[in-house]
Amino acid sequence: MKRLLPILFLLILTTLQSEGQTSRTNPGDGDRIVKLYPNPATAYITFDLQANFKKGLSVQIYNGVLGKKMYESQISQDKFTVNLNDYTRGIYIYHLVDATGKIIESGKFQVSR
Numbered sequence: 001m002k003r004l005l006p007i008l009f010l011l012i013l014t015t016l017q018s019e020g021q022t023s024r025t026n027p028g029d030g031d032r033i034v035k036l037y038p039n040p041a042t043a044y045i046t047f048d049l050q051a052n053f054k055k056g057l058s059v060q061i062y063n064g065v066l067g068k069k070m071y072e073s074q075i076s077q078d079k080f081t082v083n084l085n086d087y088t089r090g091i092y093i094y095h096l097v098d099a100t101g102k103i104i105e106s107g108k109f110q111v112s113r
Contacts, residue, residue, distance in 0.1 A: 064091035
């Protein structure tokens with residue numbers, strides 16, 4: 001019974017965390033603001049934003065395991081590429097952030113070498 005409690009707690013925490021991330025992605029229309037390709041990526045990843053994206057957004061990329069911020073940049077065009085030479089194999093999380101610091105979309109991509 002003592003071993004079951006931590007496992008149950010971890011499952012509940014994981015479920016709540018995934019629901020919280022889902023609520024940050026365009027809850028009204030279901031359409032994504034950005035499309036990523038190729039995924040999994042090796043040398044680069046391209047972010048392709050919809051034509052009607054808001055100006056003043058920035059993108060942040062974090063290592064999915066360590067949580068270390070790997071990249072941050074203001075978005076000035078509807079399509080841009082990030083060089084992945086300094087990224088190790090693994091899962092990475094991206095956030096699209098508006099001018100107030102609010103996360104308006106999150107997602108993940110994989111780097112495979």
